[in-house]
Amino acid sequence: MDASHDGRGLASGLTPHSSGQPAANTGSRRRPDPSPRLLAALAQLVSVGAFVALWQLLAASHANFGIVTFANVPTPVAAADAALELLRSPKLARHLGFSLWRVGAGFAAAAVVGVALGLAIGRFAGVRRTLLPPLELLRPIPAVAWIPLSILMFPSTELSMVFITFVGALFPILLNTIHGVDGVDRRLVASARSLGTGRWQMFAQVIVPAAAPGIATGLAIGMGTCWFCLVSAEMISGQFGIGYYTWESYTLQNYGGIIVGMLVIGLFGMGSSALIRLAARAAMPWTAGEVS
Amino acid sequence: MSGAVEILGVHMEVGAGAERFEALHDVSVSIAPGEFVCLLGPSGCGKSTLLGALAGHLAPARGELRVDGEGVRAPHPERGLVFQQHTLFPWLRVVDNVAYGLKMQGVAREERRARALELIARVGLAGFESRYPAQLSGGMQQRVEIARVLINRPRVLLMDEPFGALDALARARMQQLLLEVWADIRTTVVFVTHDIDEALFLADRLLVMSARPGRIVDDRRLDFARPRTQQLLTTPGFAALKRHCLDLLHHGQAAMPLPRVTPLGAPAEAGDPLAVQ
Numbered sequence: 027m028d029a030s031h032d033g034r035g036l037a038s039g040l041t042p043h044s045s046g047q048p049a050a051n052t053g054s055r056r057r058p059d060p061s062p063r064l065l066a067a068l069a070q071l072v073s074v075g076a077f078v079a080l081w082q083l084l085a086a087s088h089a090n091f092g093i094v095t096f097a098n099v100p101t102p103v104a105a106a107d108a109a110l111e112l113l114r115s116p117k118l119a120r121h122l123g124f125s126l127w128r129v130g131a132g133f134a135a136a137a138v139v140g141v142a143l144g145l146a147i148g149r150f151a152g153v154r155r156t157l158l159p160p161l162e163l164l165r166p167i168p169a170v171a172w173i174p175l176s177i178l179m180f181p182s183t184e185l186s187m188v189f190i191t192f193v194g195a196l197f198p199i200l201l202n203t204i205h206g207v208d209g210v211d212r213r214l215v216a217s218a219r220s221l222g223t224g225r226w227q228m229f230a231q232v233i234v235p236a237a238a239p240g241i242a243t244g245l246a247i248g249m250g251t252c253w254f255c256l257v258s259a260e261m262i263s264g265q266f267g268i269g270y271y272t273w274e275s276y277t278l279q280n281y282g283g284i285i286v287g288m289l290v291i292g293l294f295g296m297g298s299s300a301l302i303r304l305a306a307r308a309a310m311p312w313t314a315g316e317v318s
Numbered sequence: 319m320s321g322a323v324e325i326l327g328v329h330m331e332v333g334a335g336a337e338r339f340e341a342l343h344d345v346s347v348s349i350a351p352g353e354f355v356c357l358l359g360p361s362g363c364g365k366s367t368l369l370g371a372l373a374g375h376l377a378p379a380r381g382e383l384r385v386d387g388e389g390v391r392a393p394h395p396e397r398g399l400v401f402q403q404h405t406l407f408p409w410l411r412v413v414d415n416v417a418y419g420l421k422m423q424g425v426a427r428e429e430r431r432a433r434a435l436e437l438i439a440r441v442g443l444a445g446f447e448s449r450y451p452a453q454l455s456g457g458m459q460q461r462v463e464i465a466r467v468l469i470n471r472p473r474v475l476l477m478d479e480p481f482g483a484l485d486a487l488a489r490a491r492m493q494q495l496l497l498e499v500w501a502d503i504r505t506t507v508v509f510v511t512h513d514i515d516e517a518l519f520l521a522d523r524l525l526v527m528s529a530r531p532g533r534i535v536d537d538r539r540l541d542f543a544r545p546r547t548q549q550l551l552t553t554p555g556f557a558a559l560k561r562h563c564l565d566l567l568h569h570g571q572a573a574m575p576l577p578r579v580t581p582l583g584a585p586a587e588a589g590d591p592l593a594v595q
Contacts, residue, residue: 213401213403216375216393217401219392220373220399224422236407311450312410
């Protein structure tokens with residue numbers, strides 16, 4: 027660096043009057059710090075990479091620790107192969123199609139029943155007294171535990187699986203709707219009455235919009251649990267579907283497919299939940315950031 | 319619209335079970351149409367309870383309330399109520415909040431939007447009609463609240479310390495705005511407050527209430543000239559009245575203050591600046 031300039035690019039003869047220090051600096055510029063976001067992204071990449079590398083190592087070496095063994099665990103490479111194979115296969119569309127139909131139907135039914143019941147239970151004490159106790163009894167039962175009963179109740183295998191996804195999504199939606207209705211400010215209802223709102227108008231004009239954020243949360247959670255239940259149901263019965271594909275990969279010793287199935291399930295589960303959240307935010311523009 | 323109000327021998331009780339207490343004892347008042355009446359009293363003296371009864375949210379234990387000869391049974395748009403903390407619908411824009419009363423009456427969309435915009439301009443919020451309530455300041459929210467009530471052309475305007483949560487400057491502006499708007503529409507106003515300056519500045523008639531149990535201890539006309547300006551606050555006549563009111567209010571203050579109750583009969587919320595700690 028030219029000695030006549032200090033680090034700020036000023037000629038040393040023109041030091042600012044406020045500074046009592048000698049004008050000449052070391053003469054070398056400091057390198058700008060890498061942005062924190064870049065660092066965070068790099069850290070994430072490194073840690074995921076390390077995880078995959080460790081997995082490859084354990085699986086390829088058939089590591090055996092007695093209580094857990096990696097002898098039959100597929101390597102990341104094998105999983106990648108299976109993924110490519112699945113992508114090229116015509117069966118993919120079929121598997122996905124079946125899973126999506128089962129989730130879609132079960133979720134839609136759960137949304138309709140859950141929201142309607144939730145609104146009624148939240149709003150009418152009489153309904154709450156009669157319907158909530160039996161529902162509370164059923165709630166702790168995991169949807170998966172319904173599978174044997176569902177097979178008995180529904181002659182159609184498809185419907186028996188849709189019933190499982192329905193049960194899985196129902197309770198989060200129902201309970202969050204009730205919670206949303208309970209949380210509606212009494213004063214909003216009072217003001218609405220003062221402004222001439224009729225009894226049934228109250229529902230559409232006030233209760234539903236006020237409870238909407240709670241309902242949306244329930245729907246997003248319900249979508250997640252719906253996928254979770256679907257996969258278990260598919261592993262046990264039925265043909266086609268991502269859960270079925272995962273289980274089939276095990277029985278046919280296409281172990282790479284197990285990993286692929288797991289990842290696809292995770293992707294769709296999270297993805298559909300995120301889609302619900304996005305849709306909810308679009309439908310509720312007033313919940314966007316407040317401006318004071 | 320007329321808006322003659324009669325309160326006849328009203329006794330009111332608030333609270334449940336063991337905590338039930340008499341909020342109002344034998345209150346009788348006649349209010350002429352178009353009168354601006356202030357109910358002045360300390361927290362817990364029953365003024366909000368009386369307002370709740372006038373609105374139709376609370377029923378008296380004894381006695382009757384009438385507007386233009388008809389008994390008050392249930393809430394109705396012709397008895398508009400403005401709370402201290404706004405109750406705007408967060409999911410509706412300002413224009414839709416204001417137009418809400420007309421929507422409930424079945425007025426067509428174009429017409430109610432036009433009338434809402436007119437009123438929004440009248441309360442000084444032109445340009446803000448597409449905002450959501452969360453995007454407004456406290457003073458602006460209260461203006462929308464008032465506009466929302468006024469669009470129904472109420473016979474009686476009931477206001478429960480509507481400017482209590484605002485800072486002093488905003489409060490003064492809102493008082494001025496209220497008087498301007500009221501000068502046009504001349505609806506009967508029953509305005510509840512614990513602020514003596516506010517009561518003396520706004521009202522045609524002052525009813526002072528005391529607590530334990532709630533009853534009216536003073537009823538006087540305020541003949542200050544209208545339109546009223548801030549200069550009124552420092553005139554000798556104003557000061558004398560204020561001194562008189564202070565005496566009246568402090569007379570009963572040796573006793574423990576009562577909890578403040580909203581016009582719905584519920585205890586005031588935790589964040590309420592006027593709640594007794």
